[in-house]
Amino acid sequence: MPEGRFAQVELTHEDTKIVYKIDMETDVVDQITVSTDRGDTANLNFSYLESVDGLDQEFLPPDKPGNPMAAESDPGILWLAQLVEGSLK
Numbered sequence: 001m002p003e004g005r006f007a008q009v010e011l012t013h014e015d016t017k018i019v020y021k022i023d024m025e026t027d028v029v030d031q032i033t034v035s036t037d038r039g040d041t042a043n044l045n046f047s048y049l050e051s052v053d054g055l056d057q058e059f060l061p062p063d064k065p066g067n068p069m070a071a072e073s074d075p076g077i078l079w080l081a082q083l084v085e086g087s088l089k
Contacts, residue, residue, distance in 0.1 A: 006030065016081040034084045042084065 009020040015037035023030045032044040075082050075089070082088040 011077075011081075013078055013081040016084050018080050032080065034080050036084055040084060 005023060005025050007022045007024050009022065011018045011020075017035050019033040019035075020029055021031040021033070022028070026048075028048055029046055031046065033041065034044075035041045079088060
């Protein structure tokens with residue numbers, strides 16, 4: 001792979017670190033790594049379809065803010081940290 005193709009974004013919250021590996025050529029997240037000070041580590045690896053033509057009947061769009069059907073307690077951007085800590089509701 002060409003040098004500089006991937007960018008890395010690191011977020012920390014208390015004892016949890018989340019690292020996003022972003023493919024700059026295709027503008028998508030390639031991998032998310034979550035780790036804690038206790039040594040726990042999890043990786044989420046993503047693959048994407050080249051074309052999504054005709055798939056609009058198979059997938060539902062995400063809930064929009066203010067939608068009465070949306071969950072009342074939205075953890076926001078820290079959902080991965082809460083998942084690792086076991087506190088995600």
